[in-house]
Amino acid sequence: MSYLNSQDIHQFRNRILSISGEDASKCIQCGKCSAGCPISPEMDVQPNQVLRLIQINDPDALLRCSTIWICASCQTCSVRCPEEIDIAKIMDSIRKLALEAKGPLGEENVVKFDEIFLDSIRKRGRVHELELVMKYNLALRQPFKDAHLGPVMFARGKLGFLGHKIKELGKIKEIFQNSKRLLKP
Amino acid sequence: MQVGYYPGCSLESSAKEFDLSIRAIFQAMEVSLKEIPDWNCCGASPAHYLNEELAMALPYRNLVKAEEAGLDRVISPCPACYSHLKHVHEEVSKERHLAERLGTIVGKRYKGGVVSKHLLDFLKEDIGSERLKTSIKVSLNGLKVASYYGCLTRLPGVDIDDLENPILMDEIIGALGGEPLDWSHKTECCGASLSVSRTEIALRLVNAILEAAKGRGADCIAVACPLCQSNLDTRQGDIHKKYGTTYGIPILYLSQLIGLAQKLDYSQLGLDRLVITPKNLLIEKGIIEK
Numbered sequence: 001m002s003y004l005n006s007q008d009i010h011q012f013r014n015r016i017l018s019i020s021g022e023d024a025s026k027c028i029q030c031g032k033c034s035a036g037c038p039i040s041p042e043m044d045v046q047p048n049q050v051l052r053l054i055q056i057n058d059p060d061a062l063l064r065c066s067t068i069w070i071c072a073s074c075q076t077c078s079v080r081c082p083e084e085i086d087i088a089k090i091m092d093s094i095r096k097l098a099l100e101a102k103g104p105l106g107e108e109n110v111v112k113f114d115e116i117f118l119d120s121i122r123k124r125g126r127v128h129e130l131e132l133v134m135k136y137n138l139a140l141r142q143p144f145k146d147a148h149l150g151p152v153m154f155a156r157g158k159l160g161f162l163g164h165k166i167k168e169l170g171k172i173k174e175i176f177q178n179s180k181r182l183l184k185p
Numbered sequence: 186m187q188v189g190y191y192p193g194c195s196l197e198s199s200a201k202e203f204d205l206s207i208r209a210i211f212q213a214m215e216v217s218l219k220e221i222p223d224w225n226c227c228g229a230s231p232a233h234y235l236n237e238e239l240a241m242a243l244p245y246r247n248l249v250k251a252e253e254a255g256l257d258r259v260i261s262p263c264p265a266c267y268s269h270l271k272h273v274h275e276e277v278s279k280e281r282h283l284a285e286r287l288g289t290i291v292g293k294r295y296k297g298g299v300v301s302k303h304l305l306d307f308l309k310e311d312i313g314s315e316r317l318k319t320s321i322k323v324s325l326n327g328l329k330v331a332s333y334y335g336c337l338t339r340l341p342g343v344d345i346d347d348l349e350n351p352i353l354m355d356e357i358i359g360a361l362g363g364e365p366l367d368w369s370h371k372t373e374c375c376g377a378s379l380s381v382s383r384t385e386i387a388l389r390l391v392n393a394i395l396e397a398a399k400g401r402g403a404d405c406i407a408v409a410c411p412l413c414q415s416n417l418d419t420r421q422g423d424i425h426k427k428y429g430t431t432y433g434i435p436i437l438y439l440s441q442l443i444g445l446a447q448k449l450d451y452s453q454l455g456l457d458r459l460v461i462t463p464k465n466l467l468i469e470k471g472i473i474e475k
Contacts, residue, residue, distance in 0.1 A: 038373055038374040038376075038390055039374070039379075039386060041389075042383070042386050070379060070383055070386065072336075072374050072376060072377045072378075072379055073230060073336075073377070074335070074336040074339070074374035074377070075336055075339035075340065075341075076336075076339070076372075076374070078339070079339050079348045079349070092233055092234050093234075095233075095234035096234045096237070099234065099235070107382075107383075109382050109383075110379075110382045110383070112382075113231075113378065113381060113382045114230070114231030114234075114235060115231070115235065117229065117231040118228075118231050118232060118235055118236070118239075120226075121225070121226045121228065121232075121243070125223075125225040125226065126194045126197070126225060126226045127194040127226050127229070128194075128198075129194065129195065129198045129199050130198065133381060136381060136382075145384075146381070146384075148422075149419055149422075152419075152460055153199070153419065153460075156457070156458045156459065156460060157201060157458050158198060158199045158200075158201065158458060159198060159199075160197055160198030160201075163197075163198075164197060166223050166224070166225055167223045168223055171246070171291075171292070172225060172246075174292065175239065175242045175243065175246065175290055175291060176236075176239060178238075178242070178289070178290040179236050179237075179238035179239035179242050179290055180236075180237070180238045181235070181236050181237060181238070182237050182238075183237045183238060183241075183283075
């Protein structure tokens with residue numbers, strides 16, 4: 001029970017506040033976010049519980065939970081919160097902190113997908129959808145997942161085989177090199 | 186009328202028909218689209234938490250390129266692309282430090298002169314219902330259409346319609362002679378990229394959306410997002426396998442419905458690219474000929 005021994009019980013709340021501008025201590029635990037969340041059946045920590053865990057300064061449970069990675073950022077919680085807390089933005093900041101903590105992640109696959117996605121942009125300036133999905137399925141050693149969609153997608157002209165590369169690729173590489181992971185470290 | 190155009194990555198492959206139909210309907214309304222020269226990906230959702238500065242610098246470069254090309258208005262058909270361009274534009278107008286930082290990263294300064302538009306607000310505000318109506322040649326003959334918006338109206342920077350009961354698409358469908366349905370799942374989530382990484386979650390969400398549309402007697406669903414279209418259209422076979430439900434509901438882009446009412450060619454609108462084919466439905470309703 002880290003919150004009982006903590007020197008500063010607002011430590012995690014302050015960290016979230018500084019990177020997202022959102023104050024979890026305003027949460028009144030009405031539960032509206034969890035009630036409206038389309039992904040809540042699959043979540044191991046409900047959205048209102050995420051806020052509660054921030055309030056009681058228990059980052060460990062949050063940094064390794066699955067919830068933050070399967071949140072689809074649909075913003076339903078954010079627009080319904082009576083305290084006007086942007087909960088989706090808080091989910092996003094916990095993702096950043098989970099990566100920073102370098103511990104095991106609740107959903108390694110989601111992160112893998114997103115990393116391959118960014119890599120595609122770095123190499124081409126644009127995302128090559130077919131390459132993205134194939135690289136992801138290969139990385140997960142499941143090369144035939146969704147392969148059944150291949151023939152119909154091909155027949156409908158939905159698979160771009162070559163993909164595009166932009167002209168100023170050097171500029172994109174520069175932007176990648178110059179960008180820092182956090183705006184407010 | 187000349188307008189900037191930011192198609193985004195999906196419109197080059199899985200959502201090619203969104204691109205084709207947008208180009209076709211605007212040509213019919215005498216709007217010329219000029220692509221942002223050498224545009225790059227907006228960074229979509231992954232850049233957000235993997236690299237915050239990158240998530241803003243990528244759209245920032247597109248704003249710079251648009252401005253350099255003299256484009257003062259840019260249409261982004263993809264809601265994520267649209268949200269990112271608009272959000273970054275708004276943030277740099279508010280925060281000078283951020284503007285300077287992004288200018289350093291990208292190596293060029295954006296002066297702030299690009300107005301971002303999604304297809305829906307562009308049609309309403311810039312085209313207007315009169316101009317749209319004069320381009321219409323055939324009626325959609327009471328086609329029952331469930332308009333599906335997903336998270337479009339709630340994305341950061343987006344302020345074009347009611348957050349939970351949007352009506353922009355419904356109004357257009359009504360103007361085309363279709364019957365817009367009042368239904369429960371207009372703004373429910375389609376699962377977005379979970380369709381790849383946690384497919385079973387997306388199947389559950391899409392099944393619920395299709396079930397709701399079918400329950401209201403929808404002939405088809407109208408969308409204005411490449412990811413919504415892809416999840417709702419390509420996953421109907423997987424849903425049949427998992428849940429035993431058979432929908433066969435065609436998922437059309439709003440731009441394709443407009444093009445049909447403008448009597449544009451079926452394949453020019455990319456209608457032959459949809460997985461669930463709308464052909465028989467459209468013939469049955471007397472919207473296209475056999």
